Structures are given as C-alpha cells and as structure tokens.
Amino acid sequence: MNGTRTGMGWGSRLLVALVLIVLGAAAAVWALGHSERAARFLGVVPAQQPVVLTPKPVIMNPQPQQPVQPVQTQAEDARIADLENRLARVESATARAEGSAGRADALVVAFAARRSIDRGVALGYLENLLVDRFGAQHRAAVATVITAARQPVRLDDLITQYDSLGPDLRRGGPQDSWWTNLRRELGTLVEIHSATRPASNPDAQYARARQELAAGNVDQALADTMRLPGASRASAWVAKARRYILAHRALDEIESAALLPSPNPPA
Numbered sequence: 001m002n003g004t005r006t007g008m009g010w011g012s013r014l015l016v017a018l019v020l021i022v023l024g025a026a027a028a029v030w031a032l033g034h035s036e037r038a039a040r041f042l043g044v045v046p047a048q049q050p051v052v053l054t055p056k057p058v059i060m061n062p063q064p065q066q067p068v069q070p071v072q073t074q075a076e077d078a079r080i081a082d083l084e085n086r087l088a089r090v091e092s093a094t095a096r097a098e099g100s101a102g103r104a105d106a107l108v109v110a111f112a113a114r115r116s117i118d119r120g121v122a123l124g125y126l127e128n129l130l131v132d133r134f135g136a137q138h139r140a141a142v143a144t145v146i147t148a149a150r151q152p153v154r155l156d157d158l159i160t161q162y163d164s165l166g167p168d169l170r171r172g173g174p175q176d177s178w179w180t181n182l183r184r185e186l187g188t189l190v191e192i193h194s195a196t197r198p199a200s201n202p203d204a205q206y207a208r209a210r211q212e213l214a215a216g217n218v219d220q221a222l223a224d225t226m227r228l229p230g231a232s233r234a235s236a237w238v239a240k241a242r243r244y245i246l247a248h249r250a251l252d253e254i255e256s257a258a259l260l261p262s263p264n265p266p267a
Contacts, residue, residue: 106133106258113145114251120152134254141250148247153240159213161237162221166210168233169225170202202229219245 109129116123123130123146130142209224222241225231231238 103258103260107255109133110251110255110258113149113254114248117145117148117152117247117251118154120154120157121149123149130254134257138253138257141253144246144250145254148243148250151243153244153247155213155216155218155244158218158237158241158244159210161240162210162213162225162234165230165234165237166206169228169230170206171230218248 109126113123113126113130116126127146127149130145135142205224205228209221209228212218212224213221218241222238222245225234225238225241
C-alpha cells in the first residue's frame with residue numbers, strides 16, 4: 001500500500017514539472033514576441049548598429065549635365081534632318097526647272113515676234129504675251145515692236161525700193177547746180193585713192209550700201225546711203241530703214257531679256 005502511494009507521488013511530481021516546463025516555454029515565446037529588449041538580451045535579435053552621418057561634399061561650380069538622348073531619338077532626328085535636306089534639294093531643283101521653263105517660254109515668244117516682224121505680218125495674240133512677259137522692264141522695246149508690226153517693213157521691200165532709187169541716189173539732189181553735177185560725173189570716170197581706203201565715188205558708195213543691205217546690215221547701208229549725192233531723194237526709204245532698225249534693236253533687247261532669269265517670274 002505504501003509503495004503505491006510513493007509511485008503515484010513521483011508521477012504527480014513529474015506531471016507537474018512537465019506542465020511547468022510547458023508554461024515556462026510558452027511564457028518565453030510570448031516574451032520574445034512582445035519584448036525587443038528580451039529578444040536582444042537572449043541573442044535572438046542582433047543589436048542595432050549605430051547610424052553614422054557622413055557629410056556630402058559641396059561642389060562649388062556644378063557643371064550642368066547634358067541630357068543623354070536615347071538611341072532611338074537620335075536616329076529619328078537624323079532621319080528628319082536627312083528628309084529636310086532632301087526636301088530642300090527638291091525645292092531647289094523645282095525652282096530651277098520653273099526658271100528654265102519660264103525662260104524657254106519667253107524665248108519662244110521673242111522668236112515668234114521676230115518671225116512675225118520679218119515676215120511683215122500682224123502679231124495677233126503675241127501682243128498680249130509680249131506685254132505680259134516683258135512689259136514691266138522693257139516697256140519701250142515692247143511698244144516699238146508692236147508699232148512696227150502694225151506698220152511692217154520687210155528687208156525684201158527695202159532692197160527692192162533701193163534698187164529703184166539707184167539712179168537718183170548716184171545722180172545728186174535737185175538743189176545741185178548743173179556744174180556740180182558735171183563735176184561729179186567727171187569724177188566718176190577716174191578716181192585715184194589709196195588701196196586701204198575704199199573708193200568715194202557715188203557708184204562705189206552705192207554698191208557698198210547695196211551689198212550691206214543684201215546682207216541684212218540695214219544700219220550700215222543707211223549710213224552709206226546718207227553719204228550719197230542723192231540721199232535727199234530717198235527720204236521715204238530712209239524713214240522705212242530707220243523703222244526697220246529700231247524694230248530689230250527692240251527685238252534684240254527682248255531676246256536678251258528672255259535669256260536672263262526674270263526677277264519677278266509670273267505666278
């Protein structure tokens with residue numbers, strides 16, 4: 001009977017000890033979870049390292065940093081610059097082409113006007129084209145050409161009339177006396193002159209003027225004609241020759257203007 005009580009006493013003690021151990025472990029876990037100081041004391045949580053403040057060096061003259069562009073943005077900028085250059089070249093080529101086309105049109109108008117003047121026909125629609133193309137800078141030349149076309153003088157007509165005026169041009173004017181005419185006629189028989197100087201007798205002068213006229217040099221033919229004895233008998237021919245010369249000088253001016261770039265090209 002006593003041995004049974006003794007065994008039961010040790011079992012009770014052992015059970016109480018186990019319960020105490022479990023309760024102690026639970027209390028320790030609770031304390032570690034709710035108390036940082038207890039956890040640090042037991043070595044579960046490492047001690048907090050002290051914070052060291054290091055002063056940042058001050059830069060007296062900071063240099064602005066260039067923004068670094070992405071590679072894709074740089075490539076796009078290069079493509080845009082290339083497109084702008086190509087567009088500028090195209091615009092320049094277009095402007096040159098327009099200028100060349102404008103000059104070509106102006107030359108066509110000028111050549112057509114000269115052909116009409118040489119043939120002695122009316123200008124027709126060319127009058128308006130001449131005014132539009134050249135009227136601003138060459139008003140006088142355009143007016144001369146239009147007037148000449150309305151009163152045409154052909155080179156063939158000048159040559160034909162000059163042939164018919166030959167005897168009168170060589171004979172002398174009505175104001176000359178019979179003695180002057182006789183001396184002139186005697187002078188045409190024999191003339192002594194230098195080999196480098198052309199003959200000055202009326203027949204030779206008339207022949208030179210006729211040759212210049214046939215070659216189209218109306219201004220030189222007119223100058224030679226005015227030195228002939230009978231120049232006063234050819235006043236009508238002289239007036240026509242002067243109109244012919246003025247018209248062709250105006251045509252030369254218009255053609256020269258057509259070859260040059262226009263400062264104000266037509267829209």
